[in-house]
Amino acid sequence: MSTTWLPRLLPLCRGSWAPLPRRASSQTAKSSATPTPAELWDIAVSVCVERHPRVTPPLAELPKTFLTCLRQQEIEQSLLNDHELAIQREARAKSAVDASLQKREAGLKTTLDLEDDWQKEMAQFPLPPRDPEARGTPHEPAPTLTRPVVLMVRHLRGATPVWTLPMAQRLAGETLRQTAERAVLDNVGSRLQVQILGLAPWAVYNNRYSKTMQGHCGKMGSKMFIYKAHYLEGQVEIQNEAIEDYQWALREELQGHLLSDERNALANILYDEEP
Structure with a gap:
């Protein structure tokens, strides 16, 4: 067999031949698959317990x-x-x-x-008078109050207490709805009967940790999922040592207590007070 064509073919092979890409080492692949601290977030659930008025407000x-x-x-x-x-x-x-x-x-x-x-x-059954200005106490609204109120709790976090909705961190194997039920039970006790609405959360926002907290836990913050619940009956009974106080707050009182991200997330799910 003649081999005179080989010298002519070798230059073409040399010009078009490219080396195969090198396989990444197991250590490089492992480091690329591991999320950085900036990508890690905790998952938490809070519950907006809303107490509707018993007396309708006067008509315009x-x-x-x-x-x-x-x-x-x-x-x-x-x-x-x-x-x-x-x-x-x-x-x-x-x-x-x-x-x-x-x-x-x-x-x-x-x-x-x-x-x-x-x-x-x-x-024999006198009706209570309508009194839109009757506020009652922060722990118990007046029976004649014609406006809805929302339950807040004050957590002891470091040196400065923080007002938030009843909340809890999600545990492994727990659904968000189960975390919401546990948040109510752990924060305000079993005597308060509420009805959580739906299986899916109503709102979500990002709660970013401080730089010190990020360096301590290695996470950027927590994804806060908000469920909505209606008050049925009963009283608040605080059993959690991390909670200092609670309050049934009007909408304008939420402005001075809750963080801005939490207030913005609640804006579209609260009871409409427009006449």
Whole structure:
């Protein structure tokens, strides 16, 4: 076999031949897969426990006028109920003296007698007056308060106590919803009954640690997931030594206590107080 073509092919092979990339060592691959401290975050859950007012606030002038029109329209277009029909029957029977005397002798009550009895029964249950300015105490809102309040707790963190929502760090193998339930139990006790709304959190924000804390724990901060809950009944019973105090706060009182990131996350999930 002739090999005269080999000298002509070698220059072409030399020009196009490139070395294969070197395989990365196991140590290099391991270091690239390990996250740096700037990429590590804790996962925590806080619960916004909201207590709705028991008494509705007074209506403004425009809603009050609209409500009056609706009630008048309902009276004009609705059918008569049994009591109103009985009033008409008694009015027609007033001209018959014998019929009214028979009813009196038989001991039957007229519609006017029924209305008098209802008024007496209603007088035994006096309604509390509306008082939008009644605040009560920070630990117990006034029964006549017409505005919602949110539960805050004061944590002992270093030399300066911090006001936050009831919160807890997520444990391994725990869902966010389970962490939210534990946050309420650990922070304010089992006597406070709340209803956590949904399985997914309502808001999230980043809580960055201080430089000293980052160097101590090797993490940038914590991802704070906020759940929303409604107050049902019961009282707050603090059993956690890290909690110094608690307060049911109005919306404007949150501004002076909570951190700005936490307030911004709560802005869209709080009870709408607009009339």
